[in-house]
Amino acid sequence: MAAFGCTMTPTLRGNQTERATMRSEGQSRRVSLALTALVTVVAATVAVGQQAAVNPGNPFTLEDFKAGDQNREPYQRATDVLHALEVTSGARVADVGAGAGYYAMRLSEMVGPEGKVFAEDISDAALRWMNRRVTVFTLRNVEVVRGDIDNPKLPADSLAAVLIIDSYHHFAQPQPMLEHILQALKPGGRLVIADYSLRDHRTRSRADQLNNHEIDPELVQREIEMVGFHVVRRDDPFLRQIPEAKESRIGAADMWLMVAVRPK
Ligand SMILES: C[S@@+](CC[C@H](N)C(=O)[O-])C[C@H]1O[C@@H](n2cnc3c(N)ncnc32)[C@H](O)[C@@H]1O
Structure with missing residues (x-):
């Protein structure tokens, strides 16, 4: 906003100068052309300024959030991930x-005003x-x-589904996290986990995989079964690596998805 106000000031001053000193039609045309050019430059500067200000990495405005959200479908199959939760x-x-x-916002719409x-x-x-997202998108639930x-400090025995x-x-x-999540779910409730892993990296130690922001779904399945979950589905890969998506995790590895339930 500061840049906008500042840049517009010379335009207003130009108008006053024009009224005071205008002597001939030629002068008038030249000033008018100069003002038109100045306004065009100002408009272009403001437009560029606004574009550069969109900040998906530290979102605050609606535009920031939208810019950060825009690749969820191609890079994560967001709607298919959400369907796996079978939320009503x-x-x-x-x-x-x-x-x-982002997913909390999508879930907010799925569960509706009576849900949470x-x-x-x-x-x-x-x-x-x-x-901030809750405010910007008015997410009341x-x-x-x-x-x-x-x-994760969730209420016990009350959730139909959990997404990670x-x-x-x-x-x-992970173990105490999973124990708490199991307790938070109602019997029969679903846990959906999606994460990244490149097949060639699965012989590496767990710590090495984590350092690479990856984890083998086989390891995760063992860990969640150890605390009492029952795995009902594993899609591996759920989405193949997209090497050109360099700004996203899918640029570096495949994404897998697993569905487990709290036994009844
Ligand atoms: C890569 S981000 C993914 C965020 C989100 N799920 C999404 O897809 O946009 C990983 C998130 O996990 C959070 N995180 C790390 N350890 C956690 C823990 N023990 N409990 C809850 N969140 C955790 C981080 O703070 C971070 O926000």
């Missing part, structure tokens, strides 16, 4: 490690972005939850 209107669900809250979405994360930045590193996408490989303490 009125359900209570959670997005664990929700980041800037717990959008959980442990990072201050993520919680700030999510709170989304509750932003600050979890602990080992506990591109976050499992970040969990420093």
